[in-house]
Amino acid sequence: MINVTIDGIAVEVPKDTTILEAAKKLNINIPTLCFMKGINEPGSCRVCVVEVEGWRGLHPACVTKVSEGLVVKTATSTVREARKNILELIMSNHNRECLSCDRNLKCELQTLCNENGIDRLPYGGKVDKGCLDTSGPIVRDPNKCVLCGRCVSVCSKMQDVGVIDFAYRGAHMTVTTAYEEGLAGQECINCGQCIKICPVGALSERDDTARVWKALENPELHVVVQTAPAVRVALGEEFGYAPGTNVEGKMVTALRRLGFDKIFDTNFSADLTIIEEGNELLNRIKNGGKLPLITSCSPGWIKFCEHNYHDFLENLSTCKSPQQMFGAVAKSYYPVKADVDPKKVFVVSVMPCTAKKYEADREEMQVDGLKDIDAVITTRELAKMIRQAGIRFAELEDGERDSILGTYSGAGTIFGNTGGVMEAALRTVADKLTGKSLDSIEYTAVRGLSGIREATVNIAGMDIKVAVANGTGNASKLLDKIRAGEAGYHFIEVMGCEGGCINGGGQPIIKDKSTTEEVKAARIKGLYDIDKACVTRKSHENPEIQKLYAEYLGEAGAHKAHKLLHTHYVA
Numbered sequence: 001m002i003n004v005t006i007d008g009i010a011v012e013v014p015k016d017t018t019i020l021e022a023a024k025k026l027n028i029n030i031p032t033l034c035f036m037k038g039i040n041e042p043g044s045c046r047v048c049v050v051e052v053e054g055w056r057g058l059h060p061a062c063v064t065k066v067s068e069g070l071v072v073k074t075a076t077s078t079v080r081e082a083r084k085n086i087l088e089l090i091m092s093n094h095n096r097e098c099l100s101c102d103r104n105l106k107c108e109l110q111t112l113c114n115e116n117g118i119d120r121l122p123y124g125g126k127v128d129k130g131c132l133d134t135s136g137p138i139v140r141d142p143n144k145c146v147l148c149g150r151c152v153s154v155c156s157k158m159q160d161v162g163v164i165d166f167a168y169r170g171a172h173m174t175v176t177t178a179y180e181e182g183l184a185g186q187e188c189i190n191c192g193q194c195i196k197i198c199p200v201g202a203l204s205e206r207d208d209t210a211r212v213w214k215a216l217e218n219p220e221l222h223v224v225v226q227t228a229p230a231v232r233v234a235l236g237e238e239f240g241y242a243p244g245t246n247v248e249g250k251m252v253t254a255l256r257r258l259g260f261d262k263i264f265d266t267n268f269s270a271d272l273t274i275i276e277e278g279n280e281l282l283n284r285i286k287n288g289g290k291l292p293l294i295t296s297c298s299p300g301w302i303k304f305c306e307h308n309y310h311d312f313l314e315n316l317s318t319c320k321s322p323q324q325m326f327g328a329v330a331k332s333y334y335p336v337k338a339d340v341d342p343k344k345v346f347v348v349s350v351m352p353c354t355a356k357k358y359e360a361d362r363e364e365m366q367v368d369g370l371k372d373i374d375a376v377i378t379t380r381e382l383a384k385m386i387r388q389a390g391i392r393f394a395e396l397e398d399g400e401r402d403s404i405l406g407t408y409s410g411a412g413t414i415f416g417n418t419g420g421v422m423e424a425a426l427r428t429v430a431d432k433l434t435g436k437s438l439d440s441i442e443y444t445a446v447r448g449l450s451g452i453r454e455a456t457v458n459i460a461g462m463d464i465k466v467a468v469a470n471g472t473g474n475a476s477k478l479l480d481k482i483r484a485g486e487a488g489y490h491f492i493e494v495m496g497c498e499g500g501c502i503n504g505g506g507q508p509i510i511k512d513k514s515t516t517e518e519v520k521a522a523r524i525k526g527l528y529d530i531d532k533a534c535v536t537r538k539s540h541e542n543p544e545i546q547k548l549y550a551e552y553l554g555e556a557g558a559h560k561a562h563k564l565l566h567t568h569y570v571a
């Protein structure tokens with residue numbers, strides 16, 4: 001152990017601890033900007049500089065390791081003045097449209113300026129580092145970029161994509177794409193993890209709220225909405241609730257107040273996905289089909305696979321994602337039952353995911369010329385609409401979802417957690433294989449937050465080997481092992497974002513990034529708690545799903561189901 005003194009307080013820390021970590025142990029907050037533990041640790045922005053007794057100059061606390069007897073001062077006048085100068089220089093190269101910025105009040109740079117005595121901006125402010133990129137669902141504003149490099153690291157190291165990087169030198173340095181093309185023309189998977197890690201408003205999602213308002217105000221349209229599993233345990237954060245709080249009831253009332261004709265649920269179509277995907281898995285196992293079967297509900301993952309793992313395209317389940325399945329039944333089965341013109345049904349999705357905007361616009365995602373989904377907004381955009389409508393969210397009564405696409409099981413709910421799709425599928429497959437309604441339904445081996453999880457599940461005497469990978473970076477590792485013949489499975493779940501949809505690129509921004517893991521865990525717990533409280537916890541026992549098959553679809557995988565609910569992929 002090493003003894004150090006920080007701001008006059010002695011502390012003992014293990015070897016290789018940084019000054020930043022040692023200070024944290026003493027509850028001393030050294031401000032940071034570029035630093036993101038385990039993801040981006042370049043020590044480049046210099047916001048975290050401190051004084052060390054006997055050492056010349058100032059030193060970045062995030063990368064300087066402690067040594068025996070070190071005496072550190074984190075807030076001397078020299079340190080405070082240096083931090084202020086650094087922040088003033090960063091602000092001089094930053095488009096200061098704070099009042100109208102998407103990140104206003106959640107901007108780390110704004111907080112740093114507030115907390116470090118910036119009350120005037122002595123230098124410039126007009127920045128011209130490139131054009132706004134609005135080519136796809138991920139919007140990039142180079143003039144707000146502060147060159148911290150966090151997005152570059154997330155995209156390359158965590159997601160294994162690497163479509164953005166530093167270019168040019170000195171004052172001309174920018175973060176950009178190859179040939180400075182729009183992100184939509186690149187191999188960007190639209191996961192939005194760069195948005196979430198950006199400390200300022202340089203990255204955001206395309207705002208589709210105007211299209212939704214317009215549809216809501218069009219008396220000719222019948223506007224229905226679905227909300228993804230993970231939205232209900234995160235939306236509350238936008239209104240002051242703790243992460244993981246289930247605000248489904250208030251969300252339903254808010255959606256009704258906004259003017260949606262029907263409030264439905266993606267959890268319902270997640271149950272539908274399980275019927276189709278479970279059937280596909282059993283067929284592939286029994287009939288010698290392509291294994292492992294790999295889940296296909298995460299559009300970021302699908303695009304990643306199409307770009308980088310062509311040899312696994314046949315392994316992907318042909319099932320559309322729950323978002324798309326919902327749209328397909330909302331424009332076929334629902335109009336028949338509700339006696340409305342399918343051409344007048346406008347389907348809005350509220351998703352925790354930015355890639356769902358891309359998925360909805362894929363050419364294959366339509367049936368008989370009707371797009372499954374007409375508009376996708378993120379959890380953040382829904383919060384924006386609620387605020388714009390002057391709705392006081394906390395004061396709302398709980399509302400009930402509508403029939404006939406609104407009832408769900410616990411299995412459909414846990415889709416939003418990494419491992420959830422796998423567990424939901426196993427609940428149904430186990431009942432099908434044994435011909436019984438099993439009581440033991442919690443497959444805890446596939447739960448958790450570790451990047452890759454593997455298990456062998458014995459069902460009706462058959463060993464089913466499964467694996468779960470969350471985040472495309474972890475998916476790469478798993479698929480590389482399979483390619484090298486070092487691993488083999490029957491069924492794999494892949495989600496594009498670490499933690500699954502609860503951590504999607506469209507979820508509320510976590511202002512204090514050091515709490516990210518706790519926030520993820522709380523949202524995960526929120527979904528498992530809902531699952532536990534559900535009367536029906538298996539997809540095939542959802543009465544609205546049973547009715548849909550009995551009255552409209554017929555058998556799983558049969559002609560009608562195939563036409564509406566399945567798709568193909570592009571090499």
Ligand code: HC1
Nearest residue numbers: 228229230270297322323353501
């Ligand atoms: Fe997801 Fe899914 S779980 S992909 O994370 O399969 O977005 O929540 O809606 O489609 O159901 C997202 C979440 C979501 C789909 C489902």
Ligand code: SF4
Nearest residue numbers: 155188189191192194
């Ligand atoms: Fe990279 Fe994902 Fe951002 Fe695209 S959306 S630039 S893949 S992190």
